[in-house]
Amino acid sequence: MSDGMLELQYVEDVTTRRIMEDDKPQVKFLRSAVGTGKSVACLFGCAEFCLRVVPPNPDGSPGRARVLVVRQDQTKLKATTLATFRAWFGEVTDDLTSMLYPIVIRDVPFVGEVDGEDRTVLIEWVFMGVGSEEEVSKLKSFEATCAFINEVQYYDGSWIVTEVYQRLGRYPMAQRDERGDVAEVSYKGERLILCDYNPPDDLHWLYELEMKGKCPPDWKFYPYPPPLLKVLDAEGKIIDFLPNPEADYAKKHPSGYDYWLKDARTLNALPGKQGTLKVNIFGEYGSSVEGKPVYPAWADEYHLTKTKVVTSAHRRLYIGLDHSGVHPAAVFVQVGAGMFSVTEEIYHGTYVLEEWIHDFLIPRIAAIGISRREVELILDPADGRDRTGFTAKAMLMKLGFKCVYAPTQDPKRRRDEVAKLLIKRMLQVDILGCPQLVSGFRGQYAFEKLRGTDAYKAEPDAMKSETSHVHDALQYVIGYLIYGAKSEKPSTGQPVVHRSHGLV
Numbered sequence: 001m002s003d004g005m006l007e008l009q010y011v012e013d014v015t016t017r018r019i020m021e022d023d024k025p026q027v028k029f030l031r032s033a034v035g036t037g038k039s040v041a042c043l044f045g046c047a048e049f050c051l052r053v054v055p056p057n058p059d060g061s062p063g064r065a066r067v068l069v070v071r072q073d074q075t076k077l078k079a080t081t082l083a084t085f086r087a088w089f090g091e092v093t094d095d096l097t098s099m100l101y102p103i104v105i106r107d108v109p110f111v112g113e114v115d116g117e118d119r120t121v122l123i124e125w126v127f128m129g130v131g132s133e134e135e136v137s138k139l140k141s142f143e144a145t146c147a148f149i150n151e152v153q154y155y156d157g158s159w160i161v162t163e164v165y166q167r168l169g170r171y172p173m174a175q176r177d178e179r180g181d182v183a184e185v186s187y188k189g190e191r192l193i194l195c196d197y198n199p200p201d202d203l204h205w206l207y208e209l210e211m212k213g214k215c216p217p218d219w220k221f222y223p224y225p226p227p228l229l230k231v232l233d234a235e236g237k238i239i240d241f242l243p244n245p246e247a248d249y250a251k252k253h254p255s256g257y258d259y260w261l262k263d264a265r266t267l268n269a270l271p272g273k274q275g276t277l278k279v280n281i282f283g284e285y286g287s288s289v290e291g292k293p294v295y296p297a298w299a300d301e302y303h304l305t306k307t308k309v310v311t312s313a314h315r316r317l318y319i320g321l322d323h324s325g326v327h328p329a330a331v332f333v334q335v336g337a338g339m340f341s342v343t344e345e346i347y348h349g350t351y352v353l354e355e356w357i358h359d360f361l362i363p364r365i366a367a368i369g370i371s372r373r374e375v376e377l378i379l380d381p382a383d384g385r386d387r388t389g390f391t392a393k394a395m396l397m398k399l400g401f402k403c404v405y406a407p408t409q410d411p412k413r414r415r416d417e418v419a420k421l422l423i424k425r426m427l428q429v430d431i432l433g434c435p436q437l438v439s440g441f442r443g444q445y446a447f448e449k450l451r452g453t454d455a456y457k458a459e460p461d462a463m464k465s466e467t468s469h470v471h472d473a474l475q476y477v478i479g480y481l482i483y484g485a486k487s488e489k490p491s492t493g494q495p496v497v498h499r500s501h502g503l504v
Contacts, residue, residue: 011252012041013037013248013251013252015222015224015225015247015248016037016041016045016249019041019045019222020041020045020048022220024218024220025218025219025220026165026191026192026193026218027161027165027192027193027195027216027218027219027220028045028193028194028195028219028220028222029152029195029196029197029206029209029219029220029221029222030194030195030196030197030222030224031196031198031199031206031210031221031222031223031224032196032198032223032224032283033224033226033227033260033280033281033282033283034198034281035227035253035259035260036224036227036247037249037252037253038196038197038224039080039150039196040084042148042150042194042196043084043085043088043089043148044088045148045192045194046067046069046146046147046148046192046194047067047110047121047123048110048112049145049146049190049192050065050067050110050121050145051110051111051112051114051119051121052114053065053145053187053190054121054145054187055119055175055185055186055187056119056120057175058175062109062119062120062121062122063121063172063187064107064121064123064172065121065122065124065145065146065171065172065187066124066126066143066144066145066171066172067123067124067125067126067144067145067146067147067148068126068128068142068144068147068148068164068167068168069081069085069125069126069127069128069147069148069150070128070129070130070147070148070149070150070160070164071127071129071130071149071150071151072129072130072151072154072155073129073131074129074131075129076151077127077128077129077150078103078127080150081127081150082103085105085125089108089125090108102126102127102129103126103127103128104124104125104126104127105124105125105127107122107123108123108124109121109123110123126142126144130160130163132156133159136159136163139163139164139167142167143171144167144168144170144171145169145171145172145190146168146191146192146193147164147165147167147168147192147193147194148193148194148195148196149164149194149196150196151196151198152195152196152197152206153197153198153199153204153206157205158205161193161195161219164193165191168191168192169189169190169191170189172187173187174186174187174188174189175187198279198280198283199279199283199284199285199286201285201439201442201444202286202435203435203436203439207285209221211285223283224247224249224283225244225246225247226244226281226282226283226284227243227244227247227249227250227257227259227260227281228241228242228243228244228247228257228260228264228282229241229242229243229244240265241261241264241265241268241281243261260281263280263281264277264281267280267281274299274301275300275442276443286442291443291446291447291448291449291456292446292447292449293443293446293447294440294445294447294460294471295415295418295419295422295441297419297422297423298422298441298442302425303422303425303427303429303441304428304429304430304431304438305429305430305431308430308432308433309341309343309428309430310343311332311334311343311344311368311370311433312334313368313369313370315334315335316334316335316374316376317332317334317365317368317370317374317375317376318332318335318375318378318480318481319331319332319333319361319375319376319377319378319477320333320406320472320473320474320475320478321377321378321379321392321473321476322380322469322470322473322476323379323380323383323392324380324382324384325469326350326351326352327347327349327350327351327462327466327469328347328351328353328356328469329345329346329347329436329469329470329473330345330346330347330473331344331345331437331470331477332344332345332433333474333478333481335481338426339426339427339428340426340427340428340478340481341428341430342427342428342429342430342433342434342437342474343434344364344433345433345434345437345470345473346360346361346364347436347469347470348360353392353395354395357395357399362399372399372400372401372402373400373402375401375402376402376403376404377396377401377402377404378403378404378405378476378477378480379392379393379396379403379404379406379476380392380405380406380409380472380476381405381406381408381409382409383405393405404480404485405485406475406476406477406479406480406485406486407479407480407482407483407484407486408483411459411475413479414472414475414476414478414479417475417478417482417483418474418475418478421478429441436466436467436469436470437467437470437471437474439467440465440467440470440471444465444467445460445465445467445468445471446465447459448460
């Protein structure tokens with residue numbers, strides 16, 4: 001600092017400058033590999049926006065603006081986003097970082113040039129953790145000039161963007177002339193939201209918005225060029241990497257291109273890490289691991305079917321059914337030639353079981369052309385009665401289905417049987433028919449890390465990953481195919497495939 005003013009040394013790369021100079025969209029999404037400097041770019045992008053749209057006061061004193069910085073987790077907001085702000089915008093005192101909610105840093109001066117003239121704006125930065133739609137009330141009556149939503153991929157829907165947007169364009173108040181009209185030189189309610197993220201999988205709402213043409217007209221996505229280029233062999237397999245000259249941001253990194261090159265070569269050499277390579281290095285939609293994956297043995301190259309697998313009407317069909325709770329899910333499995341083939345899943349979020357059966361399960365089985373008596377439904381042993389007083393088993397048997405209970409409700413034992421099949425490469429999943437299941441295998445079905453420790457929770461959190469429902473369904477059917485129904489027990493204590501199921 002010098003005379004109370006900040007001496008900023010931030011230099012924009014060409015990609016970021018192109019994004020920030022695009023004035024048309026009011027909501028901008030920045031997608032890239034890890035380590036490209038998106039967060040810093042968004043902080044400066046917000047500051048520059050305030051400088052441009054908030055002119056000095058009539059007496060020549062700096063205008064005032066307010067920037068809202070949002071992240072899902074308040075602890076991460078302090079540990080990462082606020083730390084980045086401190087590094088570039090000056091010291092943030094410990095009394096500020098100890099504030100519980102929100103963290104407010106007032107009158108931070110930002111100096112720059114607008115239309116050839118030097119200008120200063122005083123910015124109030126408000127750092128606020130908003131984790132769910134239930135917490136939107138924190139934003140009630142809040143007014144800001146623009147906003148930065150950090151790591152937007154961790155939100156479960158675009159609601160966070162629309163809620164934040166409604167709080168913008170309100171601050172500062174417009175300057176008015178003697179007639180009460182908005183002065184020609186005044187803040188006129190311009191709005192901007194910058195959102196940065198490392199790409200999630202292709203089930204995510206961000207993927208839907210960017211890739212499937214569902215993006216609102218004032219929203220725009222900006223993919224950064226990847227830091228590396230792939231070197232492929234004659235069969236299209238990645239054998240090495242080269243620096244990407246279009247990734248000019250890499251030149252600002254202390255390690256240059258080596259920052260990504262070392263990680264890329266390591267990930268490429270490890271089975272099952274192509275998804276992480278795709279996300280972390282190339283900034284493409286895919287699945288990287290958050291927390292500790294339940295199935296580390298999963299690898300796309302071994303466990304995804306090479307072509308679309310259709311559920312056959314000429315082979316026995318086993319359906320695992322997770323019907324407890326309000327998120328019914330089904331997984332279809334057929335077996336042959338020593339391979340368990342998972343052909344499709346049924347999952348539609350929150351649903352009443354009886355309606356789900358008639359709306360989805362029965363029509364799908366009918367479309368395949370399999371008689372209900374040729375289908376075995378493997379159910380959750382904890383089969384409570386629903387609002388009608390019937391268990392799921394009673395309800396389904398009344399509809400003409402053959403139903404049995406899975407052999408165990410022990411979650412570890414259930415997961416272990418699936419893991420063994422993955423290790424033996426005896427399980428293949430069709431990605432087109434089972435998007436939720438594959439997403440879970442790739443890392444969304446995971447043990448969450450206990451905050452502030454190196455330990456992990458004992459069970460995956462079904463509230464934080466919807467993939468858990470289809471995975472429970474898969475575990476039920478696999479357990480049955482290995483051990484038989486609940487009343488049956490393996491004679492040796494080891495999993496053995498029942499000949500009665502036609503597996504051996």
